């Protein structure tokens with residue numbers, strides 16, 4: 001059997017919406033983007049939802065809103081995708097890496113507080129794999145040090161923190177619709193915020209700083225005349241991407257239940273093996289299960305994580321690693337980050353492997369993966 005790490009769930013609905021866009025002859029940002037924003041905002045329960053070209057763009061614009069400046073510092077987990085920290089660098093500000101918890105891979109609250117200085121301006125917690133970070137604690141710390149909280153919710157659609165859907169908890173939230181994420185438009189992202197002024201500013205900044213509803217300038221209602229309010233970006237979504245988004249949004253909860261089904265099969269199967277360390281989700285939150293991160297108990301195995309991945313590959317099973325900690329990259333080493341400061345992130349990185357988890361995964365596929373993992377474990381016991 002061949003099982004890829006990810007298979008996007010794209011069907012007739014998506015085809016119909018995209019063809020509708022093509023037939024209408026409106027290819028870039030227009031009515032479908034506006035409709036996608038409205039429906040996404042309603043689904044989250046957020047006052048404002050602004051569609052952009054990626055989650056990276058969403059994070060960048062969120063940092064523009066809070067007025068990040070050169071020399072400022074922003075706290076980010078050491079275990080995340082590079083985009084979370086990269087956007088801080090756009091401002092000449094410094095991403096300050098924070099260790100993560102061993103069981104959840106979420107930003108570690110104790111280490112977080114230790115890393116605050118008088119230059120710290122914001123925290124970007126990452127809802128790793130779809131599990132919301134410790135938002136109550138993070139917001140309490142942010143309040144007492146006067147920091148902004150921007151949520152990297154690239155994995156967190158849909159996720160719930162103490163009964164509340166992710167997207168309205170911090171100051172601004174950034175979602176990703178990258179090809180492998182839980183709602184896929186190829187490339188795309190969304191900012192949600194309860195702050196109307198920030199929302200208005202993001203609408204302007206995402207399209208060259210042009211005054212409100214810039215996209216309408218080529219419609220019947222629009223006019224050729226416009227003003228440029230500030231130096232902006234080309235960060236708008238297109239209607240073709242939004243068409244995919246509209247179709248995907250209709251089944252976003254169904255897709256979540258599909259991943260949850262896969263996750264519980266894995267959890268059930270791996271529970272009794274001391275060689276395997278299941279990923280822990282805290283009891284007051286619900287994960288989107290964007291990822292299924294499994295850790296190896298290296299102390300009871302003769303093989304390491306890389307050999308484990310090779311063994312799975314040989315058996316036709318695709319996997320990935322989320323993530324290579326940022327301090328391991330040349331660029332972050334060069335700007336003074338080192339592994340010695342992150343014992344828990346290192347511990348996680350040496351052990352973690354992400355298993356396939358996506359909607360439409362057949363029961364036999366999940367069973368094939370489970371059987372093979374158990375076989376590898378049994379053949380490589382210490």
Ligand SMILES: *Cc1c(COP(=O)(O)O)cnc(C)c1O
Pocket residue numbers: 053054055056057080081083084126152154155175176177178188189
């Ligand atoms: C995918 C991802 C991003 C970036 O999303 P894009 O839409 O590709 O810009 C940011 N943060 C995390 C944690 C991610 O996994």
